[in-house]
Amino acid sequence: MKDTYSIGIDFGTESGRAVLVRVRDGKEIASAIYEYSNGVIDSRLPVEEEVPLGTDWALQDPSDYLKTCYEAIPRVLEDSQVNPENIIGLGIDFTSCTMLPVDEEGSPLCWKENFKTNPHAWVKLWKHHAAQPQATKLNEIARERGEDFLQRYGGKISSEWLIPKIWQIAEEAPEIYDAADKFMEAADWVIMQLTGVEKRNISVTGYKAIWSRATGYPDREFFAALDPRMEDLVEDKLSEEIYNLGEKAGNLTPKMAEKLKLPRSVAVAVANVDSFVSVPAVTVSEPGKMVMVMGTSICHMVLDRERHFVEGMTGCIEDGILPGFYGYEAGQSAVGDIFAWFVDNCVPEEYQAEAHNQGISIHELLEKKAARLKPGESGLLALDWWNGNRSILVDADLTGLILGMTLNTSPEEIYRALIEATAFGTKKIISAFENSGVEIEELYACGGLPYKNKMLMQIYADVTGKPIKIAASEQTPALGSAMHGAVAAGKDRGGYPDIFSASENMAGLKEEEYLPAEEASSIYTKLYQEYERLHDYFGRGENDVMKRLKKIKRQYE
């Protein structure tokens, strides 16, 4: 039987990446990246007029998603030299909750002349945190009303999610709220562009839109309690038809098939979330294993047969990651982003020159220098809250902290302390799972960081005291999407009957594994105690200085 192929597209924060893989064994035949022309929009809109954005805003341009398809898919076809007729499936995954308002035709409101200078007409990226006031009020109201759904989300709805983002639009730009025919996850919007049909997926809806298979969305009274305008939100501007992962959304529209140079027969899977799609792509399909997608942020995913209440997880959704399991998600809202911030803002000229002379990146130079340090040698300790704390505190108003500086503190010491802080953050999440009866024995890593920074991975192993295995594919989410594409195509067309058989055949691990070193682990145990104490002091209301400072800061916005 001739080989079949599937394409996966991973829509990230800065770029989109397409991979073309062989269905038989998951081998990557070709890949292509498209860097979003407007990237993350966080200071001003990409329009002629000067439209500045407030603190905590993060937008995107939906055109960048289409351009990713138009540029990257033809490129992988050309590079691979695969006959397009042998491409049987296409899957996509996305950052989430990344959402936008669209009109009756599904056209983004930011494309309209009369709305393009209104920031609320644009895509709100996952890390848009300006809906924190709405999230805070939503949580208060939900607690007052005794809404059961809070339990499914670790006790708090994040400002990153759909309902707070929609509410921010309703409050700050009622004209956009009214003009929006629908609010959609960008993931589902792209699927609609590809297939012409609206098929919202269970992952984004379950994890980010307060929906569950058993109970649906919150009721009308709840939405009315938030804002009378939002009473009919679900009926008017969302949808209650929710589709399972691996289901086929449809075939390509004629126009899209032409643009992408693919046959119309390609089966397009319903969309997925970048982190969840990675779970089967790192071979994980059972409990006891935590998958970490490590990049600008970290998403942590665990499967379990039962529902437990775990503090500060961002969601626990039946069938949300793999069918037949409760899928738990937790997250750290900034990890690689913190190191990037450090490199952009805190590394002196002479280090830049040294990296240049050695022909290595500044991250590599810092890793080299920091790797010479022992745990605890710098005397530094940090709280990794540069972008708030998603798990386990679910509080976007928390901010970063570093202490222990002396006049001899070096940049590499700070860099290492920031890495350690993110590892402590992960350990805190693991502890929350374990304290709630969800066992975690091994860690599985994918995303950009595990391949870039060995020191970081060793620190994570030492801090958590757990072995870490690494996905064989560096394009794990895209591979996972291609796997879902192969499932959408189905066995008869040369794909797979379900995601488990796809995972078994298409996913793999690197031979190299990170094991915790005893001596380092024992020092990190002490440092982690200090981290925990500061975590609780600043994060659990004992001293809300970070929030009070943010309040003062907001007076200037």
Added chain:
Amino acid sequence: MKDTYSIGIDFGTESGRAVLVRVRDGKEIASAIYEYSNGVIDSRLPVEEEVPLGTDWALQDPSDYLKTCYEAIPRVLEDSQVNPENIIGLGIDFTSCTMLPVDEEGSPLCWKENFKTNPHAWVKLWKHHAAQPQATKLNEIARERGEDFLQRYGGKISSEWLIPKIWQIAEEAPEIYDAADKFMEAADWVIMQLTGVEKRNISVTGYKAIWSRATGYPDREFFAALDPRMEDLVEDKLSEEIYNLGEKAGNLTPKMAEKLKLPRSVAVAVANVDSFVSVPAVTVSEPGKMVMVMGTSICHMVLDRERHFVEGMTGCIEDGILPGFYGYEAGQSAVGDIFAWFVDNCVPEEYQAEAHNQGISIHELLEKKAARLKPGESGLLALDWWNGNRSILVDADLTGLILGMTLNTSPEEIYRALIEATAFGTKKIISAFENSGVEIEELYACGGLPYKNKMLMQIYADVTGKPIKIAASEQTPALGSAMHGAVAAGKDRGGYPDIFSASENMAGLKEEEYLPAEEASSIYTKLYQEYERLHDYFGRGENDVMKRLKKIKRQYE
């Protein structure tokens, strides 16, 4: 009557500076700087052998002090074209406690072949903090024994002072302790080199060697309780003959007169401390006015007719600053040093390039950018403990902290937060004085910072809520030393009968004055409350994380 002149030399941390001034009005005729060839020795000894130094060590080379005299004095003579016969006085001031062990001839032990590779044979600079274990034990023993002297020093003896530094030598290098004929302040040692006589001054002895006019040094039993070897310390290796400020120590030795190209008749005043000598040089000779010498660190001085117990002041000595007053000293152990650390370690390449393009220093660029920010706009807050906390906590084991960082935090925001933190530190000191009944109505500033950074001065005014006046002379300590030289020469030789008349005639203020701005002050009042809370939490034992981290760090030394 023909004009007379006096020379003052200010021995700083990195360099020594001589000024030649006209006695009639204090006008600066010439000045010259000598940068110490071995600067601050904090990583390895300046000898052929590789002798690394531990964390918190800070040494100097005594040869640098003599070179300062040999190079800077002939230079001011030449530049000024003043007839050396009209030079009537010479005064010096020094960092303190900066101390060294010397032999019977007064020769530093580090000059000896058999001791030069022993770090304990070198000058221990004021900011050598490696005697913290000794200081901690000393304070415990003093408390147990109910030693009255603790009260004079805010309740704690600092690791920077003479007895902990000597004790560190006794414990870690008994051979140096035994070989030392005397332990001397570098200030008194330089006077001994100039005049051939040992005349220890009341300032360094009172403030740094636990001596007072009324009670002398602590008794033999106390020293024996520290360490049996030290029972005879005072009799054997110190001196009980203490001389008042403005007294004449002697005339120049023939050899010195020749080297310096000065007549032997020049009256050399007993040495002084850099900060104290500045008080009359900024016109202050009465209570209610706090003098701040603002440079790498800040020294705060206040005069009062009575003795009060003020928390965390570093000393309260009768006649210690000006005759007839109790002189109070408090201090912040790092101020400019923190900004220098920041510039060296945390400013990105593009800022360096921007400063270069604008033809300004990186400090100036940061000031320019930071001046555009409003109080509280960054959401940042810092604890200014990069070099421990001298006042009011007297604890060298405390370390720096900064919180409030987000992914949008910029270098200038951090820079400004560091400046604000040092201003909060000053306010904390002012509050300690005021809470103990020592009123402070105005601030008087000298040192390097007030002339370099207007934004910083305005922040200090806004944070403290007090007006700040600035010394007319940018070489305030050197001017103060020259004033003491003129007093040592006496009225008959064309000088002054006392420091008060010298101050009246020779000192002055700039016209420009910094007044607190109401709006900024009111925001800073809120931020200061947050600072105070963190100050107490981390500084008063509620969470000793900084000390525990230092302990772990010390395991690697």
